[in-house]
Amino acid sequence: MHTDRGPCRSRDDASRGCSSLRSRAHYPGPGGVVGCRVYRCRVTDAPAPRTEPAAAPPRSPWPALWALVIGFFMILVDTTIVNVANPAIKAALDPESNNLDRVVWVTSAYLLAYAVPLLITGRLGDRFGPKNLYLIGLAVFTLASLACGLSTSLNMLIWARAAQGLGAALLTPQTMAVITRTFPPERRGAAMGLWGAASGVAMLVGPLAGGFLVDGLGWEWIFFINLPVGVVGFVLAWMLVPKLETHTHRFDVPGVFLSAIAMFLIVFGLQEAEAYDWGVIWGPISVWGLIGAGIVVMALFLWYQGRTKNEPLVPLGLFRDRNFAWSNITIAIVGFTVTAQGLPLMFFLQLARGLTPTESALLLIPMALAAGIVSPFAGRLLDRVDPRVMLVPGLLLVAVSLFLFAWMMNTDTPILWMLLPSLILGFGNAGMWGPLATTATRDLPMRQAGAGSGIYNTMRTIGSVLGSAAIAAFMQSRLEANLPGADDASGGFGGGAPPDAIAAPFADAMAQTMLLPAAFILLGVVAVLFLRRPKHLR
Incomplete structure (x- = not known):
């Protein structure tokens, strides 16, 4: 009825x-x-079937990614700004010395403090949630930026930069972990394309903002500019980034201790090698002793990671994935190259050619525009093709651009000619950063997304630290070879362009220094040949 x-x-x-x-x-x-x-x-009369509430549509991961990119973007801008401002920082805080090693520690201290805790911060993101770690890291980085701007000595600035590095270490692994956990494998290329585009735009904004701020307001403002950006990024991340499932992990305290000691010994030894003529530092402590001890401790760390019965800091099982393993090797090479190439280029432009920081930055516009425009398209294409199709040409273009820079770094080449290698470098970056990160993380298990991201960023930063240390030592040796006795000469390199009589040999020293990263990136071309097609394309 x-x-x-x-x-x-x-x-x-x-x-x-x-x-x-x-x-x-x-x-x-x-x-x-x-x-x-x-x-x-x-x-x-019959009972009606029970109806369930309609399921809410899945939340788009893109707003959260945009919010996270703000903090990541700020870190990249800060790095490129400091590269532009290094000569001004040296002139203000270390004007009497001709030795460039001390000002390089403004970069090296940041990279060292960034590299050492990255492995554990990736795990912390898995344990307590990537959103929470991101917000803490962003707050630390922003407050440390204030301390950098208020520094009145080079030593104070170096310590403040180390605090910045700690904040960046808390923040950075969480961006990649969120991408891995919220985007399906077949869409991660597009997400990493945005990540790569942020890198490209930062390469434009950083040098330009650095040039304008250093010329107009002083080097302190390259750090003060982070304060409003950090506040806005914190609010947006608080509102838009979801709270993801957490996973219980046992923290490998001995592993953290061993990795920190190994990194410090190796990097400090490389950084101080030229200052002590690769000899004795104090008493029985020598440069080669530090480096050798660091290598031994690193070997002990890796042995312990393979033998520990507790959950290791570095899950070596992840390296059974061939793409993850070779991507990590390649990103270390890329980190070395990118960090190493910036220092000789900026010193050449500002000291050998007499350009202002702003004028130096303008020469990098083609690089930044090319990377920012091409990266999103490269990311979407990567979801459909073998990663080697993008990475081999990208890395080769980077090598070509650096060799061209080295060839043009003299006092006779018209300065506008340097726009060509700048453009080529931008296209190379578009085929390098996003595709490499996507390939490394695409097939990671969700439970170990933070650990995998931490390993990847650690490898990149290890390369950057070694690149910073190696380029400082190599640059100082080239200066001594081209300008004998320059380290003991009166006056300094920090107060403006050198006299005409030494401008040419100074330029030659910087050009010879640029050959180191140009040759090193070719190792990355060899490494990516061992990659294979990702699972969703097999």
């Missing part, structure tokens, strides 16, 4: 069951109960 009651008019009517007199679909009514618009309802 049933009664025709006409159109549904209430939630109770809808809950007792509706059958349409027309061919129209149901829609979710008030409170999530299924109802109908002009349907006529029949109430039957």
